């Protein structure tokens with residue numbers, strides 16, 4: 001078990017989580033394709049004992065996309081590049097089950113897992129944007145529910161392939177000319193509605209058995225999927241009360257799915273706005289907020305609703321009635337935006353601007369934010385956080401230099417690593433090979 005009471009990952013998001021982070025003076029404006037920047041953010045996280053870096057992704061862009069999404073690294077490629085440059089930190093990448101072949105994904109992730117000595121993770125997403133279909137020679141983007149049905153089979157195949165070889169299958173006995181033990185090689189022979197895959201996979205397992213599974217969907221189907229398959233979930237967080245509710249719900253669903261509550265870790269997003277004093281915090285918040293124009297904020301909001309055109313509405317009228325718009329895209333996120341706008345009586349302008357730079361509970365002096373983190377851990381709202389600074393420059397450095405030491409002092413954080421593998425670091429068990437387990441029974 002890891003000795004950290006709170007675990008951190010950092011979102012490797014080019015210049016940062018804010019849509020216009022690239023305009024900030026403290027990051028290179030080409031950060032999303034700047035390897036030195038990725039490496040420096042990762043190295044700092046590793047020095048601080050962070051459990052993992054997390055690379056998000058999307059498969060469709062247009063002129064209204066977030067600027068730094070227009071040219072960014074493919075997740076597994078950047079993780080493969082970071083693997084030999086690091087030695088302890090986990091490497092988690094986003095890959096879509098709607099637009100990939102399980103055999104290819106199983107192979108790529110297993111390769112990163114072996115190159116890194118058991119530090120790989122997969123953030124399983126189903127791709128919210130309809131335009132993705134046009135980039136993958138498909139007539140139609142599968143709808144929200146169908147996407148999760150496909151994901152269900154996809155992950156079964158990938159995890160099945162990952163067990164193709166028992167851990168001691170490769171004997172490589174040169175003297176007797178025996179490379180492997182045939183009894184320990186397993187074909188999958190999967191025949192589903194969407195995938196038919198024979199196997200075996202042409203790479204064996206790593207020090208952690210299998211890469212860990214992350215998931216970020218929060219709709220009914222999304223959270224049921226996570227409860228069944230995920231080792232860790234990435235959530236939107238919200239208020240302390242909302243996070244506690246989501247945490248309890250996820251653990252309960254995991255138990256209902258026949259797993260232990262501890263087998264699934266919950267990581268809300270944490271976008272800190274911090275400073276020495278409350279005045280500095282306010283100033284920094286205003287600075288970040290002013291990185292966008294209202295037109296840009298409308299485009300940002302629109303992306304969640306599959307690039308819905310919000311310029312057609314009156315900016316200062318109440319947030320428009322949208323019916324089902326958004327349901328087939330980022331469903332849980334758009335449901336939440338609609339709910340909040342209604343509940344707080346927000347105009348379209350207010351909603352759009354808030355979305356780009358939301359005020360969160362993690363806004364305050366260094367000490368205040370460290371105390372908020374402690375409260376979230378103590379009250380059962382999180383097992384850890386995916387740190388997603390609006391800008392991966394000063395704000396990030398200040399978090400590491402000022403907030404982390406406070407957590408260490410309070411006994412909530414340890415900058416050393418508990419294990420060489422990502423599973424071990426997260427307090428998760430080695431993933432036994434399904435066939436080896438059967439042999440032992």
Ligand SMILES: Cc1cc2nc3c(=O)[nH]c(=O)nc-3n(C[C@H](O)[C@H](O)[C@H](O)COP(=O)(O)O)c2cc1C
Pocket residue numbers: 055056057058094124125126127128216217218219220221222223234235236269329330331332333
């Ligand atoms: C915190 C968070 C991070 C996400 N990151 C990604 C991402 O990097 N790429 C992606 O395609 N979808 C991402 N998603 C979208 C989800 O994977 C999912 O497709 C979407 O939310 C719709 O599913 P849902 O309605 O079940 O939530 C993210 C969602 C959340 C809540």
